Amino acid sequence: MTAGPNNTATPSAAAAKVSLRGVTKAFGNNVVLRDFSLDVSAGEVVSLIGASGSGKTTVLRCINLLEQIDDGAVLLDGDEISSVGRDPNPVRRRVGIVFQSFNLFPHMSVARNITLALTEVLGQTTDAARDRASELLRRFGLSEKADVYPDQLSGGQQQRVAIIRALAMKPEVLLLDEITSALDPELVGEVLDVVRELKGSGITMLIATHEMAFAREISDRVCFLHGGTIAEVGAPSELFGAPRDERTKQFLRRVRM
Template sequence: MLLTCTEVRKTFGDAVVLDGLDLTVDEHEVIALIGASGSGKSTLLRCVNLLTEIDDGTIMLDGEDITDPRVNPDVVRRKIGLVFQSYNLFPHMTVLDNITLAPTKVRQRPAAEAKAQAMEWLDRVGLADKAGSYPDRLSGGQQQRVAIVRALVNSPRLLLLDEVTSALDPELVGEVLTMIRDLKGDGMTMVLATHEMGFARQVADRVAFLDKGRVLEQGPPAQVLGDPVEARTRQFLARIIEAGRL
């Protein structure tokens, strides 16, 4: 098991965001987290990447308790890539500089090696010609693909994707989803929070429905999205269908 979350709890003031959540992720597995806003999807991803400290429970990565206070979070984050919905590219740096910053400054890799790897990825996702461009010269879909490449050049064991298409115009969503589908084909282990139910059905090995900070229901996409067991899951999906998003 690559990732194991056990009884994870997180509160912000009086608000319980994660309430004893349990989740496991096998190597090479793609898990889609679905649920209403406030159900805990984004908070869970931030806890796994140690950007948010949990209040109770454990998170194990490769058999190591990464929530142990003695663990160096920077070392853990070298194994985990996290991509946000808002891209978070440095506007004053070119695409190539954005991608090579962490490999050269944090991981101390030779600049030439980091550049060569960055260009390989950019070529693969059809953005090699944008290496010298600044983020404001790119479309939203292009910026998001660059953000994903920036996470991938560190060769993460686990890739976390937090609503990576929600800030995009509808016509740009497809190019990002194609990239994620290709990563699945490569065997990348991914946990993605998404509102794209059709995509979750296509790419996920397992769908986990979060409600009130817990995994209420999980299973193969065809079962969870097509024939859910829990009444709350059925209610959520009915609203998604009503909005034309399934």
């Protein structure tokens, strides 16, 4: 393992829930992450902001092991999960991800979307899984949609189901990958409300987002990504209120207009 320079002086790596150490990831000649380091402590909510192509999504996909990193290390509770040849499935049970395009299974009912991994991965009985699904659907106001198919739902409802599907596994870490980018503006609120409700429940969240107001409101820390590294990181009030890095200032000027 090659530990890169730790350019984010935040909670000590040992106590970190999720830790990226000098992670490099390239797709062909396109280097998406360069020597990327970040520590996130348990229960912390960290937002990743930055232009398209700055590497936000790739950071999340590397933590969930959907991408194999080229160099560096990804740690979960101090345990190196990115080693080559390691079974990714136990890690994925502990780290949930919600995608920009929902990615619900279109041939399954809402309830089955939620219970599939519960029965097949966690080995729960159909009844137990179904109870868990109903409980979560009720909590997020989707009870009457249990037996409906995804394409009969609005985008906002689909994304809420996708969040529930990830939550049903009781993950320790939840990765949210631009979860409102594919939604009509009037549907964004209902999805963000779900995330607001999750904050403080002890779950660790990494959020890649273009919703600056939301990032400011919900995050403990905000990272501004540029060219595959963290250009600036800090509390939302600092980063949005008094950005130090020139690139951050430029970016914020552009998105605020």
